Amino acid sequence: MPAITLRNITKRFRKVVALKNVSFDVKEGEFFTIVGPTNAGKTTTLRVVAGLEKPNEGEVIFDGQPMNRVPPNLRDVALMFQNLALYPHRSGFDNIAFPLRVKKLAPDEVQRRVREVAGFLKITHLLERLPGTYSGGERQRLAFARTMVRDPALYMLDEPLANLDALIRLQMRVELRRIHQELGKTMIYVTHDQVEAMSMSNRIAVLHQGVIQQIGSPDDIYMCPANQFVAGFFGAPPMNFIPTQIERSVGYAVLKWGEYSVIGSSLIKKVKRRAASRGFILGIRPEDISILPDNGLNDSLRGRVVSLEQLGLKTIIDVELGSAVVRIAVPATFDYKVRDRCRITMKVERGHLFDPETGANLTIA
Amino acid sequence: MEFSRLKPVWKKLGIFALRLMVFLFIAGPMYWMINTSFKPENEWVTFPPIWFPKEFTIDNYIMLFNPAALADKFHISLESAWPALLNSTIISVFATISCMVIGTMCAYSISRFRVGGNFFPMSILALRMFPPIAVALPILVLFSTLQLRDTYLGMVIAYACFNLPFSVWMMKSFIDDIPLELEEAAIIDGMTQIGAMLKVTIPLVKAGIAATALFIFILCWSEFLFAFILTDTEVATITVRLARYTTDTGEMYGARAALGVIATVPPVVIGYLIQNYLVRGLTFGAIKR
DSSP: OOSEEEEEEEEEETTEEEEEEEEEEEOTTOEEEEEOSTTSSHHHHHHHHHTSSOOSEEEEEETTEEOTTSOGGGSOEEEEOTTOOOOTTSOHHHHHHHHHHHTTOOHHHHHHHHHHHHHHTTOGGGTTSOGGGSOHHHHHHHHHHHHHTTOOSEEEEESTTTTSOHHHHHHHHHHHHHHHHHHOOEEEEEESOHHHHHHHOSEEEEEETTEEEEEEOHHHHHHSOSBHHHHHHSTTTTOEEEEEEEEEOSSOEEEEETTEEEEOHHHHTTOOSOOSSSOEEEEEOGGGEEEEOSOOOTTSEEEEEEEEEEOSSEEEEEEEETTEEEEEEEETTOOOOTTOEEEEEEOGGGOEEEOTTTOBBSSOO | OOGGGSOHHHHHHHHHHHHHHHHHHHHHHHHHHHHHHTSOGGGSSOSSOOSSOSSOOOHHHHHHHOGGGGHHHHOOOOOOSHHHHHHHHHHHHHHHHHHHHHHHHHHHHHHHHOTTTTHHHHHHHHTTSSOTHHHHHHHHHHHHHTTOTTSHHHHHHHHHHHHHHHHHHHHHHHHHTSOHHHHHHHHHTTOOHHHHIIIIIHHHTHHHHHHHHHHHHHHHHTOOHHHHHHOSSSSOOHHHHHHTOEETTEEOHHHHHHHHHHHHHHHHHHHHHTHHHHHHHHHGGGOOO
16 A cells, blocks of 8 residues: 555645646655656645645545545654754754654653664754754754654655755765665655756656656656656756657658758657657657767768867767757767867667657657 | 045044934933933023033932922922822733734734735734824724723723734734744644744744834833823823923923933833843844845
8 A cells, every 4th residue: 555645636826726636656665756847846745745735626645544634733744844944943952852842752752862863863962052053964964853753654855955065965865865775764855856866766756837747766767758848857968859850761761850860760660659740859868879070971960069068077068960959978088179070870769759749758658 | 525535534533423413312312301300490491501410409309209298399289100100011011911912913823824915914004004193082082982091901902002003013024034834844743833833933033022012112101192181190101290290380390300210211121131132133134044
């Protein structure tokens, strides 16, 4: 039985629809991530699960029990807010102890559990101080300590790493995974960062404009994006999209844009659904494109380097192919310059075809 | 020549002069009141003015609290000022408390639940948009009919009502500054809405409460118009009492000044006691954290 089920949740704020028919299951012990751009409805989803917002339609179910009418203080969930919501007038100790004192636990039990959690998160030495004196990472730990001290059935984390320096963010990412593995608790994690989502989750739900775009494992989402939005959201640099027309020649079909064309038979064969219009949008990941010197090979496309972005480990280059520009990641040893001519080969069979009107991926079932 | 290009000496002098003017503007009347309160009758109104009492006397203070002792000297019979002090204290304290309790709860519901949308909070403010004298007569009639005139209850109700807009709006701005998530975190941690308000939000706006309460207290303490029309003998306040130091032979500036000095003490003492809160409270909303 899934630990948490959302069934057809719709949430409106006056006329704005924040969530539209959102449904998903979270399994016991799972690290479930909700990812999406700003205003996608991620936080609203968490607030609905926590009971801070009442959905206009739909049901929230915990372990088979309908929860719509249960107030947040009786749901046994913990929510770590994006701004952490630490009580600024209470010491670190009192912040962590707060949920226990609400439950009216004995003082020595409170002491024991706060010390235990603080030890686990390595903030014991800070307990006497006010949260205002903590560094960013320490505040994060303090907020997490308050979340976990109660040993709730469900952890919900709203962009917990958003306000941290890049380096601390990496550390905390590893740490959160360690915590999840050690606690084995169900966690719902909200982020706008696709790298966080990919690297930490068991499963990911992609949310965009209040609608679930796709739910699946990180691999699924990366390899078989349900639509153009999901395809473009994951991966850095993101997938390249080229609007193309199909032309059939003897024996094979080509995808054509301007004067350029690639042989697309293997990909077109995979199309399971009929597109609304004649054209397709060819989606191809940067790693499936390679760049060669301009040596006159036949099946390669002639292009021109438009811009270079050196990132140390790799270099991102933009190559102009007629009306389209593709981004490619190449090793840092790459020594082209802007305006250099080059040749491009694409592993078209590894790409995807999207419906130009609905954005749906036509090459997956 | 721009001010910033002046020589440092002139700049300093200019700033000093400005400060001196502000200081004199505030402290001058205070000094004159204290000065007058220690003067004998013949020095009250003179030209040229007497800057420091030639004959230092505390008769004016004796007159306030034990007028019988000076009956021979002044040939008038006046009541003691004690009841007025007591009345002012009772009315101001209870009006401030009621105003703060109602105002804070009202501000909380406006801030957190948007009670009444945009209209209600603004309409509260509208209560202060007309000059008080405009409603003085209707209120006098109303209070007389309800037999609230010249009673503590009547005065407390009147003051609490008139100052409610201030407490609501000041408290609203303080509560608005406390992130809603703090309460929501407390609710998720097992508290009720009311528990979260009392245990999380209210402690965080303590400074705001102190600042607002002092402000309201001073307004009540120094109010004259309504005290004058709504009180008579039973609950006359200090401000009303001050107006009564007029005799057949003229104004009793000395006694008036002495009562003024005494009336200044409570706000100053309270302000001093809560000054730590006050500084934080009055700058609370201004600081970006």
